[in-house]
Amino acid sequence: xxxxxxxTGNLVRLAAIRAEEDAAVFARWSENSHxxxxxxxxxxxxxxxxxxxxxxxxxxxxxxYDFGIxxxxxxxxxxxxxxxxxxxPHGTGWVSIGIGDAEQWGKGLGTDAMNILLRFxxxxxxxxxxxxxxxxxxxxxxxxxxxxxxxxxxxxxGFLMRDGRRWDLIxxxxxxxxxxxxx
Amino acid sequence: MDLNPGPLFVGExxxxxxxxxxxxxxxxxxxxxxxxxxAMLQSEPVRPLSAEQVRRKKRPEENRYNQFSFSxxxxxxxxxIGFAELRNIQWAHGLAWVRLGIGNPQDRQLGYGTEALALLLRFxxxxxxxxxxxxxxxxxxxxxxxxxxxxGFSIRVRQREAILRxxxxxxxxWLSLLHEDWQKARGGNRA
Numbered sequence: 001x002x003x004x005x006x007x008t009g010n011l012v013r014l015a016a017i018r019a020e021e022d023a024a025v026f027a028r029w030s031e032n033s034h035x036x037x038x039x040x041x042x043x044x045x046x047x048x049x050x051x052x053x054x055x056x057x058x059x060x061x062x063x064x065y066d067f068g069i070x071x072x073x074x075x076x077x078x079x080x081x082x083x084x085x086x087x088x089p090h091g092t093g094w095v096s097i098g099i100g101d102a103e104q105w106g107k108g109l110g111t112d113a114m115n116i117l118l119r120f121x122x123x124x125x126x127x128x129x130x131x132x133x134x135x136x137x138x139x140x141x142x143x144x145x146x147x148x149x150x151x152x153x154x155x156x157x158g159f160l161m162r163d164g165r166r167w168d169l170i171x172x173x174x175x176x177x178x179x180x181x182x183x
Numbered sequence: 184m185d186l187n188p189g190p191l192f193v194g195e196x197x198x199x200x201x202x203x204x205x206x207x208x209x210x211x212x213x214x215x216x217x218x219x220x221x222a223m224l225q226s227e228p229v230r231p232l233s234a235e236q237v238r239r240k241k242r243p244e245e246n247r248y249n250q251f252s253f254s255x256x257x258x259x260x261x262x263x264i265g266f267a268e269l270r271n272i273q274w275a276h277g278l279a280w281v282r283l284g285i286g287n288p289q290d291r292q293l294g295y296g297t298e299a300l301a302l303l304l305r306f307x308x309x310x311x312x313x314x315x316x317x318x319x320x321x322x323x324x325x326x327x328x329x330x331x332x333x334x335g336f337s338i339r340v341r342q343r344e345a346i347l348r349x350x351x352x353x354x355x356x357w358l359s360l361l362h363e364d365w366q367k368a369r370g371g372n373r374a
Contacts, residue, residue, distance in 0.1 A: 043275045089228055090347045129344055154340030156359050158315060161276045166314075171340045171357070 006120055007067075009112040014067035014081065014120070019056040022068055023049040025077050029100030038138050039098045041160055041169075063088070065120070069099070069113045078104045081113050083121055083130075091128040093121060111144050118148065118179060128176045135160060136168040150174045191306055192253070194298040199253035199267060199306075204241055207254055208234040210263050214286035223324045224284050226346060226355075249274070251306070255285070255299045264290045267299045269307055269316075277314030277362075279307060281331075291326070300334050308362045316360045321346050322353040335368045336360045 007014045027049040029035055036044035060066065063086040069079035079099035086093040095117060099110050121127045132150065134141050146152075150172035159169035192199040212234040214220055221229035232240070241252075249272040255265035267283035283299055285291050307313045318336060320327045323346075328338075340357035347353075 041273060041276060087226055090226060090345065092345055128347075129342075131342060131345070151343075153342050154338075154357065156315070156317065156339050156357065158361065159276065159278065161314070171342065173342055173345075175344060 006124060007116060008072070009116045010072075011107070011112045012069050012071055012078070012109050012116070014113065014116050015070050017056045017066050017068045017080070019053050022056070022077055023052040026052040026080075026100070029098075032100075032102060035098065035100055035102060037162065038135065038141070039096075041135075065125075067117070069097075069109065071104075071109070076101075078109055079113065081117050083117060083125065086125070086127070091126070092131065093125070093127050093129075094131050094133075095121070096132065105140075110141075111148065114144070114148055118174070119181070122176050122179055129173060131171065131173050134170050134172065136170060142170065142172075145172050148174070149178055149180055151178070191310060192302060193258070194302050196258055196293075197264070197295050197298050197302075198256045198258055198261070199299065199302050200256050200261075202241060202252055202254050202266070203263075204238050207263050208237040208241070211237045211266075211286065214284075217286075217288075220284065220286065220288075222348060223321070223327055224282065226321075248272075251311075253299075253303070255283070255295065257295075264295055265299065267303045269303065269311075272311070272313070277312070279311070279313055279316060281307075281316050281318045296330050297333060300330060304334060304360070304365060308365055314362050318358045320356050320358060321348075322356060323349065328356065328358075331358050331360075334360065335365050 027047060031046045033044040056066065064082065064084040066080065066082050068077050069081055070077055078101045079097065081095070081097040083093050083095055095114070097110055097114060097117070099105055118130065121130050132145065134145065136155070151174070153171045153173045155168040155170045157168055158166035160167040212232055215230070215232040215237070218229040250268065250270050252268040253266065254263055255267055256263055264287065265283060265285040267281075269279040269281060272279040281300070281303060283296060283303065285296050304316065307316055316336070318331050320331065336358040337360070338356050339359050342355040342357070344352035345355035
């Protein structure tokens with residue numbers, strides 16, 4: 001068992017989302033369209049703090065785990081990471097991550113958070129498989145997932161329409177027995 | 184300039200009609216008692232549903248602009264034989280997920296699903312003007328894979344060991360069909 005606990009990595013830890021105080025930070029991130037276009041396929045749109053407060057105020061469901069990513073040094077909220085769409089009978093789930101604070105990109109915080117989440121998914125939730133989607137133009141993320149052990153399982157051609165052209169949606173998957181463990 | 188000949192929702196042997204839950208629910212409840220049928224369509228655990236449960240499940244679909252649901256009926260007597268739907272339409276990207284099923288084993292292998300899929304694709308591409316159709320099929324559903332491939336779909340993604348059923352692990356396959364490829368396969372430009 002990990003000495004420092006399941007939710008602590010080398011640079012960051014995974015914490016509960018604090019609906020009231022974190023909402024203003026999420027709202028600020030949602031004003032950065034570059035971030036939004038890496039995060040999902042919904043048309044990019046800024047949201048109010050109230051929107052995020054409502055989103056995270058409810059009791060978590062049984063097939064979804066949301067965490068805030070906070071730095072160990074400053075306890076600053078830098079991103080969000082989610083294990084959701086869990087299928088209990090099949091032992092599978094989907095992961096998504098966003099480092100909303102663009103000043104924190106390229107420092108390995110996302111890799112560290114993913115390592116913690118994968119440990120949680122495999123060692124605590126006991127899943128046998130974790131899936132994710134990433135957009136063709138998000139090369140930084142693809143590289144990170146590749147280093148974590150995810151394998152490309154295919155792509156949907158032209159899934160996204162952005163800036164007047166089509167981009168592929170890439171599927172990646174990691175099986176429990178392929179996972180090297182959190183570093 | 185001529186309009187595309189032929190009505191959108193009428194095939195050679197089948198019709199696509201709006202769901203008629205008052206009549207359909209009892210029949211769909213019967214289908215739900217066949218675990219093999221449900222295992223082809225969903226990853227969720229199969230379970231028999233009552234007619235009332237079927238009705239409740241269907242209700243929220245109404246008036247949703249990102250979903251179109253049809254019943255498949257035989258042309259000559261309007262008997263209900265299956266369902267076909269477009270779900271989770273993403274308008275900004277021109278995408279939708281296709282799902283269809285023929286409920287009774289006796290009604291399968293007769294080309295009804297193929298006909299329904301052809302109508303659904305024409306509706307998606309020429310009425311909704313979508314760009315790409317997606318379908319998720321599990322590895323053990325060989326009839327389903329064949330049906331989509333016959334309509335022009337290609338396997339794009341193979342999610343390894345995503346489904347645990349019948350005592351072993353199976354891949355989940357994602358297929359897709361681009362509007363332009365569908366058009367090419369139908370012989371290019373029509374008058």
